[in-house]
Amino acid sequence: MDYEIVIGMEIHVEMATKTKLFCNCTTEFGGNENTHACPICLAMPGTLPVLNEKVLDFAIKAGLALNCEIQHYSKFDRKNYFYPDLPKAYQTSQFYYPICKDGYVEIEAGGKKKKIGITRIHIEEDAGKLLHESVDGTLLDANRCGVPLVEIVSEPDIRSAEEAQVFAEKVRNILEYTGVSDCKMEEGSLRFDVNLSIREKGAEAFGTRTEMKNLNSFRALGRAVQYESKRQVIDIKKGREIIQETRKWDDVKGVSSAMRSKEEAHDYRYFPEPDLVPIILSEERIEEARRTLPELPEAKQARYVRDYGLPQYDAEVLTASKATSQFFEKTVALYDEPKQISNWIMVEIPPFLKEKEISIEEIPFQPEDLVELLTLIQKGKISGKIGKKVLSLMFEESAGSPSQIVEENQWAQMSDAGELSDIIAKIIDENQKSLDDIAKGNKKAYGYLTGQVMKATKGQANPQLANQLIREMVEKKLNSRD
Amino acid sequence: MKLETLTIHEIVDLLKNKEISYSEVVDSVLKQIEGQNEKYGAYLYTDPDGVREQAKALDDKGVTPQNPLYGIPYGLKDNFCTDHMPMTCASKMLENFRPPYNATAYESIKNAGGILLGKTNMDEFAMGSSTETSYFKVTKNPWDLTKVPGGSSGGSAAAVAANMAYYSLGTDTGGSIRQPSSFCATVGLKPTYGLVSRYGVTAFASSFDQVGPITKDITDCALVLNAIAGHDAKDTTSLNLDKKDYTQCLTKDIKGLKVGICDSFMGDNLQPEIRAAIDAAIEVYRDLGAEIVPVCAQFLDHALAAYYIISSAEASTNMSRYDGVRYGYRAEDYNDLEEMYNKTRSEGFGLEVKRRIILGSYVLSSGYYDAYYNKATRVRTMIREDFNRMFDSCDVLLTPTTANTAFGLGERTDDPLAMYLTDVYTVPANIVGAPALSMPCGFDKNGLPIGLQLMGPVLCEETILKAAFAFESATDFHTQQPKID
Ligand SMILES: [Zn+2]
Numbered sequence: 001m002d003y004e005i006v007i008g009m010e011i012h013v014e015m016a017t018k019t020k021l022f023c024n025c026t027t028e029f030g031g032n033e034n035t036h037a038c039p040i041c042l043a044m045p046g047t048l049p050v051l052n053e054k055v056l057d058f059a060i061k062a063g064l065a066l067n068c069e070i071q072h073y074s075k076f077d078r079k080n081y082f083y084p085d086l087p088k089a090y091q092t093s094q095f096y097y098p099i100c101k102d103g104y105v106e107i108e109a110g111g112k113k114k115k116i117g118i119t120r121i122h123i124e125e126d127a128g129k130l131l132h133e134s135v136d137g138t139l140l141d142a143n144r145c146g147v148p149l150v151e152i153v154s155e156p157d158i159r160s161a162e163e164a165q166v167f168a169e170k171v172r173n174i175l176e177y178t179g180v181s182d183c184k185m186e187e188g189s190l191r192f193d194v195n196l197s198i199r200e201k202g203a204e205a206f207g208t209r210t211e212m213k214n215l216n217s218f219r220a221l222g223r224a225v226q227y228e229s230k231r232q233v234i235d236i237k238k239g240r241e242i243i244q245e246t247r248k249w250d251d252v253k254g255v256s257s258a259m260r261s262k263e264e265a266h267d268y269r270y271f272p273e274p275d276l277v278p279i280i281l282s283e284e285r286i287e288e289a290r291r292t293l294p295e296l297p298e299a300k301q302a303r304y305v306r307d308y309g310l311p312q313y314d315a316e317v318l319t320a321s322k323a324t325s326q327f328f329e330k331t332v333a334l335y336d337e338p339k340q341i342s343n344w345i346m347v348e349i350p351p352f353l354k355e356k357e358i359s360i361e362e363i364p365f366q367p368e369d370l371v372e373l374l375t376l377i378q379k380g381k382i383s384g385k386i387g388k389k390v391l392s393l394m395f396e397e398s399a400g401s402p403s404q405i406v407e408e409n410q411w412a413q414m415s416d417a418g419e420l421s422d423i424i425a426k427i428i429d430e431n432q433k434s435l436d437d438i439a440k441g442n443k444k445a446y447g448y449l450t451g452q453v454m455k456a457t458k459g460q461a462n463p464q465l466a467n468q469l470i471r472e473m474v475e476k477k478l479n480s481r482d
Numbered sequence: 483m484k485l486e487t488l489t490i491h492e493i494v495d496l497l498k499n500k501e502i503s504y505s506e507v508v509d510s511v512l513k514q515i516e517g518q519n520e521k522y523g524a525y526l527y528t529d530p531d532g533v534r535e536q537a538k539a540l541d542d543k544g545v546t547p548q549n550p551l552y553g554i555p556y557g558l559k560d561n562f563c564t565d566h567m568p569m570t571c572a573s574k575m576l577e578n579f580r581p582p583y584n585a586t587a588y589e590s591i592k593n594a595g596g597i598l599l600g601k602t603n604m605d606e607f608a609m610g611s612s613t614e615t616s617y618f619k620v621t622k623n624p625w626d627l628t629k630v631p632g633g634s635s636g637g638s639a640a641a642v643a644a645n646m647a648y649y650s651l652g653t654d655t656g657g658s659i660r661q662p663s664s665f666c667a668t669v670g671l672k673p674t675y676g677l678v679s680r681y682g683v684t685a686f687a688s689s690f691d692q693v694g695p696i697t698k699d700i701t702d703c704a705l706v707l708n709a710i711a712g713h714d715a716k717d718t719t720s721l722n723l724d725k726k727d728y729t730q731c732l733t734k735d736i737k738g739l740k741v742g743i744c745d746s747f748m749g750d751n752l753q754p755e756i757r758a759a760i761d762a763a764i765e766v767y768r769d770l771g772a773e774i775v776p777v778c779a780q781f782l783d784h785a786l787a788a789y790y791i792i793s794s795a796e797a798s799t800n801m802s803r804y805d806g807v808r809y810g811y812r813a814e815d816y817n818d819l820e821e822m823y824n825k826t827r828s829e830g831f832g833l834e835v836k837r838r839i840i841l842g843s844y845v846l847s848s849g850y851y852d853a854y855y856n857k858a859t860r861v862r863t864m865i866r867e868d869f870n871r872m873f874d875s876c877d878v879l880l881t882p883t884t885a886n887t888a889f890g891l892g893e894r895t896d897d898p899l900a901m902y903l904t905d906v907y908t909v910p911a912n913i914v915g916a917p918a919l920s921m922p923c924g925f926d927k928n929g930l931p932i933g934l935q936l937m938g939p940v941l942c943e944e945t946i947l948k949a950a951f952a953f954e955s956a957t958d959f960h961t962q963q964p965k966i967d
Binding site for chain 2: 039042043044045046047048049050051078080082084087088089090140267269270271274275276277
């Protein structure tokens with residue numbers, strides 16, 4: 001019997017607003033414990049939430065970028081549960097009337113294109129952080145309390161671990177482009193919940209699903225889906241019942257385990273938040289957001305292929321992150337060699353990013369510097385090989401401009417025919433044997449002579465010019481022998 | 483001259499004419515507090531030294547009052563946050579809590595030069611109708627020490643009635659300003675929902691809670707409302723309207739004003755003396771040239787049920803933050819998180835608060851949500867429509883504030899339903915978010931005050947104040963004083 005995996009995902013994304021959802025505290029990551037928290041964050045008596053209007057614009061943008069219908073009327077609800085990281089003991093969220101509905105994302109997985117439906121996007125607040133390792137027991141850090149999130153809920157349209165990963169990456173990519181989130185996985189800006197069930201291929205009805213919460217990397221997402229789907233298939237084959245439950249994914253051990261079952265599940269007692277008035281969005285405001293929406297990855301790829309003549313593969317790699325595409329676009333604006341720039345960004349730069357453990361935003365030089373380097377190569381001031389050495393030094397602290405690096409290291413190619421001719425003449429005089437070999441038809445001796453020239457010039461001779469001069473001068477010598 | 487028996491506007495006139503000093507003003511009420519608070523239990527906390535210092539500073543500077551509340555001492559119900567006093571909500575849960583911020587209403591009065599005497603007793607977290615659910619003390623009715631002052635703003639009403647403050651602020655969720663005002667013969671106004679900021683006032687039921695003044699007469703009521711009404715960016719449910727001077731409407735001419743009366747407020751369970759007092763009040767209005775219009779308010783039958791369902795639902799989640807984690811009471815011994823929560827909340831909350839939490843959690847729980855909470859919100863909408871329709875034919879609705887005068891201490895504490903029924907005439911205004919005022923209109927055979935309630939459509943405070951002022955000018959109930967030794 002063939003089985004099919006059915007997955008719906010919830011993606012929690014921290015929005016990149018400067019201040020929190022309901023107060024003026026900063027959303028900045030880090031900071032000493034409880035220094036980004038006020039009486040509102042701490043749910044002191046009598047405090048009231050005031051909606052950060054910026055959050056609305058961000059949520060609208062997220063909705064538009066994910067092809068959703070933006071709702072003219074939406075509002076907040078209270079999701080009630082006790083946990084020490086949730087000061088009010090309710091999360092202010094949107095349950096009954098979310099801000100965006102009915103969107104989709106187009107993905108390509110396993111060579112096939114398909115649409116993954118977006119059921120809804122709603123705004124909610126993040127919880128704080130519990131620090132368990134302290135000798136004083138568990139402590140609360142409220143800095144993240146009230147940081148605005150959007151939760152993106154997909155339809156159960158996903159059918160494999162690959163699709164889940166591609167979908168998640170696509171959503172991340174789109175949100176990063178819109179500026180809705182910085183999407184920093186390592187800071188927990190993006191978290192995935194997976195609802196997964198198994199059914200016989202072709203069946204209409206869904207199987208019993210389990211939920212895995214708070215997966216915080218694409219790798220963990222893929223592994224968790226693979227593990228959990230296998231587990232369910234094995235249980236079904238053995239005739240064991242799948243229990244509707246929340247499961248915890250242990251990424252270190254690579255296993256999921258039951259957390260709480262449906263019977264123990266929370267009754268969140270959702271009800272309309274009386275402290276906040278409904279959100280009414282005008283058509284003008286939505287249109288303004290649509291107008292100011294930046295170019296999204298797919299449109300960019302099409303443009304790179306069309307306007308720069310790049311292969312689709314290059315276009316995809318260059319648009320895989322907003323920072324990469326920005327770096328590419330800035331460079332190409334200064335130096336009209338798109339394919340050459342693409343090669344440097346795709347091939348030459350990444351090893352250094354990996355070595356230095358930095359992202360493309362953190363490259364310590366500007367697009368202007370890369371252009372300077374490429375110009376030096378193009379003008380023959382340095383060889384491509386030296387160019388790579390220059391690039392490596394550009395990643396060092398307090399490195400100068402490419403020209404300065406070339407000068408300091410005396411890497412400029414010897415491209416002066418006169419100077420080079422003198423050196424070659426001397427080498428030919430010293431290597432009569434090579435001349436004899438060439439006369440006998442052994443062309444390999446040319447290579448030896450080139451090697452000697454490079455040695456004498458410490459590699460700075462322009463190799464093409466050197467080869468050309470050697471041939472001319474050797475032939476002249478041989479002719480004069482006759 | 484017994485200064486403490488005077489009104490705000492009388493005191494300010496004396497201050498302006500330099501006939502008295504600020505120190506004399508604060509001494510007059512502090513002397514009352516020092517002599518009587520032990521007996522009446524109106525205040526939970528006072529700051530006599532701070533108050534005297536502020537008054538002395540004003541005297542030293544020789545300033546004349548810059549506005550009508552300048553230098554006038556007042557009391558705050560203990561669910562308002564101020565950064566220099568404890569705020570307990572009369573609960574063990576917040577026994578040692580000191581807020582690091584100020585309620586906006588308090589800030590407004592501070593900016594107007596008011597001098598805060600202290601915090602007044604109340605029902606725990608404002609849940610109750612007699613001030614008997616306070617964890618700390620019982621407040622007694624200044625008109626009869628064996629009776630309750632009403633609630634939940636019982637301390638605020640008793641303080642004004644016993645001349646321990648020139649005025650006070652309370653909160654009204656289902657009648658908590660008007661009912662104690664009725665029991666204590668003070669003037670109490672619940673303004674339109676959103677007219678006064680709720681910021682810094684501990685929430686009970688967020689969609690009903692409203693801050694309002696308790697004063698000795700209608701002029702004072704308008705003066706205090708002037709200071710506290712207004713938009714506040716910290717409370718997004720507060721209304722963004724132009725500032726008004728509510729004293730402008732205090733003219734005695736109410737010829738042609740349509741005063742609605744409604745049989746459903748005059749049922750069989752109404753105490754006969756209250757019926758007589760209301761009938762007499764209707765005659766006063768008729769004599770003043772008002773048009774008496776019979777109206778029909780069907781909403782009254784369902785108002786109380788809808789109110790207790792929705793307010794308890796909101797209260798149950800508003801109370802959740804008191805979990806022992808960040809501030810307030812935390813149980814001494816516990817083995818794990820669950821036990822810490824259970825013990826903290828079991829030990830920290832009183833019976834009535836627990837009752838509302840359980841009731842509210844129940845009506846919101848899955849399987850019951852539609853039958854209770856959802857239905858109650860639909861009833862609320864119907865009541866709102868009915869209420870608005872009623873005001874097509876009248877300008878104000880005249881009713882008794884309560885069906886009975888103040889009841890005996892302990893009389894209803896074991897019967898929550900009887901206690902809830904106390905609010906039957908006052909909750910409709912909260913459900914609709916409309917303004918309503920209670921003022922004295924007589925006394926029963928035992929000398930206990932009777933309250934007259936005037937309700938109006940949303941944002942018609944001026945109509946209500948005008949009608950109230952006309953009645954007050956034609957009668958002398960507001961000048962009566964309880965016998966205090
Ligand atoms: Zn904050």
